[in-house]
Amino acid sequence: MKRYNLNPKQHQTLTASETERLYAYVGGIRSGKTITGAHWALHNIIHQPEIKGGIFSNTVSQLNTATLSEFIGVLEAYGLFKGEHYVANKDPERYFGYKSKFEKHNGVWSFMNGAQVITFSIETMIRGIELGWCWGDEVQDAAIDSLNIVMGRMSGAKFPRTLWTMTPPMDNPDIDELIWGEKAIAHTIGTTYDNKANLPEGYIEQLEKTYDSLTFKREVLANRVTMSGLNWLYSFDRQKHVGARLPTTPACPFTLALILIIIHSRLSWRTGADTKTANNSFTTSMK
Ligand SMILES: Nc1ncnc2c1ncn2[C@@H]1O[C@H](COP(=O)(O)OP(=O)(O)O)[C@@H](O)[C@H]1O
Numbered sequence: 001m002k003r004y005n006l007n008p009k010q011h012q013t014l015t016a017s018e019t020e021r022l023y024a025y026v027g028g029i030r031s032g033k034t035i036t037g038a039h040w041a042l043h044n045i046i047h048q049p050e051i052k053g054g055i056f057s058n059t060v061s062q063l064n065t066a067t068l069s070e071f072i073g074v075l076e077a078y079g080l081f082k083g084e085h086y087v088a089n090k091d092p093e094r095y096f097g098y099k100s101k102f103e104k105h106n107g108v109w110s111f112m113n114g115a116q117v118i119t120f121s122i123e124t125m126i127r128g129i130e131l132g133w134c135w136g137d138e139v140q141d142a143a144i145d146s147l148n149i150v151m152g153r154m155s156g157a158k159f160p161r162t163l164w165t166m167t168p169p170m171d172n173p174d175i176d177e178l179i180w181g182e183k184a185i186a187h188t189i190g191t192t193y194d195n196k197a198n199l200p201e202g203y204i205e206q207l208e209k210t211y212d213s214l215t216f217k218r219e220v221l222a223n224r225v226t227m228s229g230l231n232w233l234y235s236f237d238r239q240k241h242v243g244a245r246l247p248t249t250p251a252c253p254f255t256l257a258l259i260l261i262i263i264h265s266r267l268s269w270r271t272g273a274d275t276k277t278a279n280n281s282f283t284t285s286m287k
């Protein structure tokens, strides 16, 4: 059976998050994010069995193939086995003799000490449940509105706590802002190298060879690298950078602008037209 020795970043996440309502571990690929979240959840299961917990991931497939399978591994490593020490999707009364905190048991894991955890994906969110703690895995692609809905349910304890584990978002300005913006939430950043001791020999060297430099920075070093590698793209603001002079075309304004730029540059190149004149003729034709 696997044994887990927390790497320093995992350790830091678990201790620093103790006093935070919302904490994030932002880590590279295989930097140990899921294992960190699993330990965080297990800690709550053991120490706060009276409080309802939640474990979610961005998609159903991510939840089942990665998040919960790693979580099962962690439970086993600490001697907790399905069917013996906890049941999934079943009313615990028949197995452990306590009254369930849930009416329905789809996705609900019930432990012998009375702890209950609902597992879900953002895609299949169940409404009307108040949670006292919640771990969200792979939230970098989640819509901020969905995360806010989950946060809105965190009133089932005196000090509700949420942990998010994620790689740096590639194309999610809202989450990017929560990590690197002015009002950043408390977080730890870890790289794949931080978890090297727990990874197969040569794994990181393989990534060094296959990833291009921007992908490597984001996916391995957990740097802030957005889709185009240009963070300022996020701060593009029509009012500030374009102004009111250019008319807004409701259908595909960005595409239209691109087409105009391309046509314009070709025209000027073919005819040798002066940029200023060409510009004016476009402005006139659009009026
Ligand atoms: N503290 C640890 N001790 C032993 N193995 C670990 C530890 N943390 C992570 N691992 C192993 O490292 C690999 C990557 O961890 P995981 O948490 O799945 O990474 P991530 O979610 O960041 O991609 C997995 O095989 C996992 O079992």
Ligand SMILES: [Mg+2]
Residues within 6 Å of the ligand: 033, 034, 035, 066
């Ligand atoms: Mg993971």
